[in-house]
Amino acid sequence: MSLIVQKYGGTSVGNPERIRNVAARVAQWRDQGHQLVIVVSAMSGVTDGLLKLAKQVSAEPRDRELDMLLATGEQTTIALLAMALQDRGIPAVSLTGAQAGIVTDGVHTKAKISNITPAAVKKFLQDGSVVIIAGFQGQTAEGQITTLGRGGSDLTAIAIASAIKADLCQIYTDVDGVYTADPRIVPTARKIPEISYDEMLEMASSGSKVMQSRSVEFAKKFGVIFEVRSSFNDNEGTIVKAETKSMEQVVVRGVSIEKNQAKVTIAGVPDKPGVAARLFSSIADAHINVDMIVQNVSLPANGATLGHTDITFTLNKDDLPKARKVIDALATESGAKEILVQEGIAKLSVVGIGMRSHSGVAATLFTALSEVGVNIQMISTSEIKIAVVVDEVRAAEAMQAAHDKFGLSTLLK
């Protein structure tokens, strides 16, 4: 008998029929003798509906009241899932985030979990009930309702799993697990049976958006082993855990791609302390997420006066108009020569903890791309990732080439 936390996202509980399906799945696990805690999101579409209502009564709804409003979405799902389980004769009890003892700070709409007091959860488990917890929400020590922001339900599941020392945490979603590459782009992509937290983090930040980084970071910090799997079939998913020796034998874990990117180069910036700081502070203040940042050494041959440099960064194409305003102002102020913007690019990343101890991964990637004639526009590396910027229309081809070159299609059976 194990103690298992399962999390079902909005699509998995998107209508009454699907909620009944989740109940059937939970019943199967319970029949095997396991104790179960289920974390659920709002039914898909519900949160958007609530936000629409908010916009109809207020031009700029306040965060505290948005939390009060949005928290009803998950509360609806927990009640319905408890009913569906009871309808199958399974004792079940629903708990709001507050009732489950999830205490957060007071930053409404993006609260952080401060601590969890799972007394009620444990009591109801001991009584033999399946405990159903509203994801995405908590309350402050003063009793104000808060929500955890994007990826909040995953975070609830992993935090609860940590607090009650669950044997396993299963994140049910609409994909089968984490793949060596997006199977819609690379038909030979394989599901990865096991992956380390760090690899999962790099995959997530590289466009393979199975989960928000935040939840993976939390799991890593507290050593929560979790499995990403599908709520629409019975296939085993991907286990995410601390790295093991055997993992290191795999050099490259997967290849991911992020489209819809843009590249901004600020050319001829005076090469003195504080310029980059000022630039990226302004961009952060405008709530624009910048991804890759590359600054090369200043070389006169490059057309730059000595003492001047070029800074290039990538960002989501949709953020470009907002970013442009900030940059234009700053570029003038800092005495930059020119601003170059390029859309139609994609970021291709190769991730794997094995590459730390294996040289030549970068060389292999560059060779793979050159063999299919894809030009590399930018390069950036971390300890377990190599990312390159390529032309968006060649991205799929580049991904397939890299996937093949690293032998990912055959590596896992």
Add this chain to the structure above:
Amino acid sequence: MSLIVQKYGGTSVGNPERIRNVAARVAQWRDQGHQLVIVVSAMSGVTDGLLKLAKQVSAEPRDRELDMLLATGEQTTIALLAMALQDRGIPAVSLTGAQAGIVTDGVHTKAKISNITPAAVKKFLQDGSVVIIAGFQGQTAEGQITTLGRGGSDLTAIAIASAIKADLCQIYTDVDGVYTADPRIVPTARKIPEISYDEMLEMASSGSKVMQSRSVEFAKKFGVIFEVRSSFNDNEGTIVKAETKSMEQVVVRGVSIEKNQAKVTIAGVPDKPGVAARLFSSIADAHINVDMIVQNVSLPANGATLGHTDITFTLNKDDLPKARKVIDALATESGAKEILVQEGIAKLSVVGIGMRSHSGVAATLFTALSEVGVNIQMISTSEIKIAVVVDEVRAAEAMQAAHDKFGLSTLLK
């Protein structure tokens, strides 16, 4: 400056536009310098929608989970109303029943308020905020979410008004106040400016369903003065309060009618102790509300053997099939001779605390009815009410006649 509690029902907050209208009304009162606590129901239709979802996942949803589900309805409204007020620049804060300190017993779906700890309400009022409270809900001392059952939001308003010692409690609804008779039936009916708790209770139990008796009883018990008025205009409503000397000068306060009734006579029941008790216990166990009960003395002339009697009671026509099963079983068992059921009847009630000290009210009513040739089928009286059962098709006419005879059309200006 007064401290005012206002309650708005589901129709008054039925859509975003109406919520904005309520915000405008609240703003008006606030501009006059008043402190305000607003209690709201779920938007009309929302509760039914949630119940429909519940039925889609469970044949017989459990009460605890129904409470968890239904409580989201009011929670949605409080958040939206707070946003709408904030959008007008008015500081506002929403509180769930639990956050407002409403503690109930553990009888889910029809919980009773045990006590109120309005610390949070008082704090936010002191901060200068309009405090918006979810009606119809509370929590047990153990932190379980409960709902108060029918008329629950009115009860929340009156209980909060009592707990914070409000100067006035206004129940906003879709009617202008309490009338001497239903204006749709009696065109000369007038709005009653002031009415006693007892009269209001008798009016409510006589088909003038402005409010559930329960809230009026609570107000009477704790001496909460409240006003029933419309959320769709600015007319003054009806003040409900303890009786005063001047009230007693009005003999009859109003006439009300209840249609859709049925009458059941159990004839020839052995006239011995326990028979009636057993009959009405069985009916109560089946959750059927019986209204008038009449048992006359046993007289042999009436065809009944001495030692036998006839018991007649009225009930809602819709409850007849359920009631019939219980009665058939019991009648056989108790040795009753016959069961007579009659539909198509209505109950006409005349209510007024003045009738206690004025004789002849019954005579006046009977005369009024005989003048228009309406036959009286049953009579039942209390200290401040006379109720008669008449043919349903003649009910409106009978009501108009009684209204005229008691001078209600001209009594109030």
